[in-house]
Amino acid sequence: MRDLTDLTVAITGASSGIGAATARTLVSEGASVVLGARRVDRLNDLAAELGSKVAVVEMDVRDPADAARLVEQAYASFGRFDALVANAGIGAYGGIMDLSDDQLREMMDTNIAGTVWPIRAAVPGLVDAGGGDIVIVGSVAGLRGAGDEAVYAATKFAQVGLAGGLDRELRDSGIRVSMIAPGGTATEFAMGAGRTPDMPGLADMMRPEDVAEAVVTVLKQPLSMRTLIWSMRSVKEAD
Numbered sequence: 001m002r003d004l005t006d007l008t009v010a011i012t013g014a015s016s017g018i019g020a021a022t023a024r025t026l027v028s029e030g031a032s033v034v035l036g037a038r039r040v041d042r043l044n045d046l047a048a049e050l051g052s053k054v055a056v057v058e059m060d061v062r063d064p065a066d067a068a069r070l071v072e073q074a075y076a077s078f079g080r081f082d083a084l085v086a087n088a089g090i091g092a093y094g095g096i097m098d099l100s101d102d103q104l105r106e107m108m109d110t111n112i113a114g115t116v117w118p119i120r121a122a123v124p125g126l127v128d129a130g131g132g133d134i135v136i137v138g139s140v141a142g143l144r145g146a147g148d149e150a151v152y153a154a155t156k157f158a159q160v161g162l163a164g165g166l167d168r169e170l171r172d173s174g175i176r177v178s179m180i181a182p183g184g185t186a187t188e189f190a191m192g193a194g195r196t197p198d199m200p201g202l203a204d205m206m207r208p209e210d211v212a213e214a215v216v217t218v219l220k221q222p223l224s225m226r227t228l229i230w231s232m233r234s235v236k237e238a239d
């Protein structure tokens with residue numbers, strides 16, 4: 001497996017759930033991390049927990065300038081930038097007519113544009129460096145659709161198209177574009193928008209650490225190979 005020591009990885013959506021777990025796992029592997037999200041107090045708490053190999057950027061993935069600042073912070077704090085984990089995303093359960101215009105717009109903007117902007121910020125430096133990694137956290141919903149989540153699923157299908165297209169576009173530059181497509185994971189995802197902390201089934205979902213392990217395993221693959229889509233679900237999750 002590839003040694004991640006002293007590589008620098010920027011993570012969007014690092015203030016909770018899968019992103020925060022990915023940061024913890026990466027630091028335990030010796031990597032440096034740049035944490036991006038809107039809730040900067042959460043990011044600062046995580047940075048205090050993880051020590052010196054952490055930088056924090058208060059940012060909104062829907063803003064291209066914020067995305068650029070995330071990547072710039074990697075060079076500023078650690079002198080290098082090796083990988084982006086495009087993880088930030090939101091979801092809300094409900095039929096196409098049940099969710100509000102604002103809910104749908106926010107979901108499409110966060111999950112689609114909010115994946116594109118950080119990738120555009122990341123690519124030039126990775127090309128100049130001769131390569132690197134982009135890992136997108138998609139969803140099982142983006143591989144097969146999901147009832148009560150049609151627009152969310154559409155945003156996650158968009159990420160699949162983005163990953164497949166970029167794999168073809170960027171491979172000759174040494175950039176590996178990978179997707180982790182998890183099923184249900186017990187995080188803050190959709191809390192108050194279809195999920196509740198005491199809902200049945202939450203305890204049977206994967207833990208964010210399980211998904212983080214997959215993200216890090218993708219980064220640890222030898223540079224001679226690439227991962228396209230790694231989908232994973234709890235054994236207890238219904239079809």
Ligand SMILES: NC(=O)c1ccc[n+]([C@@H]2O[C@H](COP(=O)([O-])OP(=O)(O)OC[C@H]3O[C@@H](n4cnc5c(N)ncnc54)[C@H](OP(=O)(O)O)[C@@H]3O)[C@@H](O)[C@H]2O)c1
Nearest residue numbers: 013015016017018038039060061088089184185187188189
């Ligand atoms: N949990 C699941 O069941 C599940 C299943 C499949 C796929 N996923 C995917 O996994 C990814 C991570 O979700 P999670 O489960 O870890 O949920 P989570 O605990 O709610 O974390 C979502 C993260 O995204 C960040 N975020 C949301 N909007 C943002 C914005 N506009 N700008 C910057 N950051 C933003 C949040 O930070 P701030 O609010 O602080 O900005 C938070 O750090 C998402 O892409 C989600 O679609 C989750």
